[in-house]
Amino acid sequence: MQQYEWDFGAVLAYWPMLLQGLWGTVAISVLAIILGILGGGLVATLRMSRHTPLRVIGTIYVEFYRNTPGIVHFFWVYYALPVVANVNLGPLEAAIIALATQSSAFYAEVLRGGIQSIGKGQWEGATALGMSHTEALRRIIVPQAARRMVAPFVERSFEIIKTSSLASTLAYGELLYQGMQVASITYRPLETYTLLALIYFLLLYLLSSLAKLAEDRLQEV
């Protein structure tokens, strides 16, 4: 068997393309996370509503995203939504919509899980002082829940960053798509994908170290 000769130099020559891809990944991830937190707050509110119809809507939303694969959402938004809603979507818009709606469902569960993990006694302690539901939530429940939400929140955000690679299927120039281009130009897929794995790893590892630091800060209080 012939020895494979690794040549990373050929791939690294295209580093500006990969850097552009990294930027693309960071951009859609950050946008999806921000929109996902906002959407997640809304969906979590529906999920915990006193009104049954709202609760049902929230539950259907979350269950839909939990029980369907991410790539279907990307395809559907890109190919079906323009037909259904009569709009024109570029790959970037489609990818962000797909990723943000999906992350809304997951963040909603993080928020709900955190808030519901705080015992009934805390609600009673707060309301017995004369606090409103909102005051109890803001002053007593959320500050305690926030600490418990950090770890699952970080976990979910990592999933989103990794899922953003699905945007490559819409020919959006994020890291994976750019890597595919580099691989076909250089005929060096082994080197390219090894390098991609390393870039993803370093990006996420750096972020998880930062998250760990933030988490420790929060627990100190």
Added chain:
Amino acid sequence: MNDTPTPDTGAPILRSVGLRKSFGSLDVLKGIDLDVKRGDRIAIIGGSGSGKSTLLRCLNFMERPTGGQVILDGERIGDARVAKDGSETITYRERDLMAVRKRVGMVFQQFNLFPHMSTVENVMEGLVTVLRRPKAEARERAAQELARVGLGDKLDVYPGRLSGGQQQRVAIARALAMDPEVLLFDEPTSSLDPELVGEVLRTILSLAEDGRTMLLVTHELGFAYRFATHVIYLSDGVVHETGTAEEVFRNPQRDKTRAFIARSSEFSL
């Protein structure tokens, strides 16, 4: 501070009339009439499942009654609507219940302190968030209340670092800081180790000297006797016997009451 007990003005500060509470098909309270006058100290006793905690929790609407009335200082709580068949349903507005809870404080079996706040912050919380007092003033008031329950040296300690007895005294200080017209105690010593019960009971007795109006649900009959001006013996969701502490504990009129009282070594013959 008010050292002289508030004189009994005659009109009840807190009343319940025909108070009922059901959980599904289970009727826990079956029509409770209760009169609390200013300066009264009422012990509510009874076996487990008799409805005594539920009664207390209906008075500040931790539970919403399913029938009957709660009347605070002459004012009926809730909006009654009479249906065509004469039956009455009462709806409660959150705003009205908040107003009641400002005036009727509660101390819980499980303390329910806020673990993310220091002791003094726990006691300040109601003053700042509910009564909108300036922080500095609230802190001063909180420190006073903590000193009163013997925890003046624990202001900046978090509840997790305190013993159960100390935590319950913080909870008492937290309720007192709101200067409630009526203070409810829901089995305040039931989750404490035996050696920590005494400090909490002494704190509660010291409030009696100030003439504070209090209702206490307890299993400690000996303490109930020392604490109470009046006693209510609940059984199966109804008031089975009521009277002064002396009457109910020393001379119970009904067999069931007698049997219940006799279970406590302090009152058995």
